[in-house]
Amino acid sequence: MRILIQKFGGTSVASPERRAQAAVKISEAVGKGYSPVVVISAIGRSGDPYATDTFIKMVTSIYSEVPKRELDLLMSCGEIISGAVMVSTLQSLGLEAVLLTGGQAGIITNDCFGDAKIIQIKQEKILKHLEEGKIAVVTGFQGMTEDGQITTLGRGGSDTTAAAIGVALNAEAIDIYTDVEGIMTADPRIVEEARILDVVTYNDISNLAHQGAKIIHPRAVEIAMQKNIPLRVKCTFSDAPGTLVTNMQPDMAEGSDLIGDRIITGIAHTPNITQIKINIEDEDSKTQAVKRIFKGMALADISVDFISVQQDKILYTVRDEIGDRAVSILKNMGFEPEAFPNCAKIALVGGGIADVPGVMADMVETLADNDVEILQSADSHTTIWVLVKKEHMVAAVQSLHKKFQLEK
Helix, strand or coil: CCEEEEEECHHHHCCHHHHHHHHHHHHHHHHCCCEEEEEECCCCCCCCCCCHHHHHHHHHCCCCCCCHHHHHHHHHHHHHHHHHHHHHHHHHCCCCEEEECCCCCCEEECCCCCCCCEEEECCHHHHHHHHCCCEEEEECCEEECCCCCEEECCCCHHHHHHHHHHHHCCCCEEEEEECCCCCECCCCCCCCCCCECCEEEHHHHHHHHHCCCCCCCHHHHHHHHHCCCCEEEEECCCCCCCEEEECCCCCCCCCCCCCCCCCCCEEEEEEEEEEEEEECCCHHHHHHHHHHHHHHHHHCCCCCEEEEECCCEEEEEEEHHHHHHHHHHHHHCCCCCEEEEEEEEEEEECHHHCCCCCHHHHHHHHHHHCCCCCCEEEECCCEEEEEEEHHHHHHHHHHHHHHCCCCC
16 A cells, blocks of 8 residues: 655635645545555634634634633644534545544554643554545644643644654655645745755754754654655645655755765744843853753743853743743842844755855854854854844845855
8 A cells, every 4th residue: 555645834725726636636646556645734724714823813802811721622623623614625636535543544653732742653444444445534733642631742743743754654755735836945925036945954954944944844854754755745736746855965866976075055043032141250150150041931831942150141042932031030039131123043954064164154254244243153054043133134134145045
């Protein structure tokens, strides 16, 4: 049995016309001899009647501290509605289909409501339906604990569902359908010259996703990478080939005599960031200050990023919406933090960065030439990050995209 996972995001099922186009993709897969497992997201986006964010606002407008268990029950409804509508759409085309919730599909998670992790997938029920010739439509974003509690997998959870099922069933491929024609070198809303990447490695796309590119969830990439199952990011509304995500470097396909020399794969950005700075006058107390600061953030469930511990100060970033709370906690701990909101993080991502001299110099020079001030920087063997003012974000992304000739 040739199993193909097809995941359709909220924009791909937002209207009858779009669902019909998604159904065509599923029908084509059946015609090619595949047994599809279709993973479905909730219909539309925030503001649409059955979108997840719409359900959340419905209850939080009454009481802001809704228990996470009850919130998960509510949030799971969007995918169930979407899945039932998709089954009906497929049946109208003469295709036999069956709807399975995450729990019914055998997705077992821990009990971390709102951000549950998959423990295992019991494949028997999905395989039974596939062997009967049915298309299995599985609700994304959700699972079930061993004792039957409904859980959700966090934002981007439908991608995670698709990847996890693909690995569990040894699928030939995992197709992620969206409203764009593939993974691009930068956000096309910012860079008109951004182009679609034909092939990208698991590592590069995972790094891009972690740094703000929203085309696919990094957890899904990491799961697919475990068994080297190809991921393909495609458009529901066109026949473009999309982007293949694999472990093979671009330009290094089997039988090719070309040597890949692409230093930078793409540029990602994350806006609405607050930089927090804490001056440390006493070198001897710095180690204890670091421990206290980040333990305090962890106890408050505040996620921190871009940490830089320097001789006389400690820098890190948080999301703008929790910046004031982070500052308040630090002041209560006896520190005197400075906060700089409305920043943006820019990331250059590419496996070719490793051991290539001059990349950071080119980045710094380009930003300086475009009057973009660097507030903070860091690098690894695959990524270089800079923090800039949000007002400089667009100029930074555009100038770096041009400097590294990503449009070619």
